[in-house]
Amino acid sequence: MGRIIAITNQKGGVGKTTTAVNLAASLAVAEKKVLLVDMDPQGNATQSVGVERNGLPWTVYDLLLGVEPTDDVLKPTALDFLRCAPSTRDLVGVEVEIVSEADRATRLRSGLGPLAARFDFVIVDAPPSLGLLTLNCLAAADAIIIPLQCEYFAMEGLGALTSTADLVKKSYNPRLETEGILLTMFDPRNNLSHQVAKEVRDFFGSKVFRTIIPRNVRLGEAPSFGKPVILYDAACPGAHAYLALAKELLARHR
16 A cells, blocks of 8 residues: 655645655656645646646546546656646535535545555645645545745644644544654755754654755746656756655655
């Protein structure tokens, strides 16, 4: 069974989708079979791996509704070992459609069940909220990675996220654990970045990944070309950082 990891933080702009896309791509470069699941209605992860959102016959919306066989949702990418379960804005309405269903929190887990065994890793890009879609992500995951930007108010809202994860663990998913906290948007020239990194490490200890993701223009440019950064500019610091993160994650689960 592939390890299902949800990349989650209810705050926007912390590098969540960037992490989901580039960690998935870096694991695929290491020849691990990876499925990237886009659970954000904005569909940024979908576009970032070059999957065109217009005219998609099947998406994670259908997977959550159980309308179609899950294989129809999988889309190829430019990386041989990476597949994508894409998202469109239709996903906005799924919360209303399943809110009255008894299994509303576990629809994603049911949909991913037949797929996970075919992949080494399933990376889920959760939306920047604590709604029903995120609840599905947490209920389906073996672990979560929390991107945390090295900026002021970095830990704002982190308590709400960890409390929600604890509730999900008690109610729906006893195997859920925190894989780690990932420091993102680190600027070595900025004293605040160093201060935030130190405070987070002092507080969370070994739960913080050794790898730090720097601020890097190439990371921001790559999605507009429909590419993970490893395919856009493999020599840039951002690409090196995500390759290091993948290596660190693989070392944990060797």
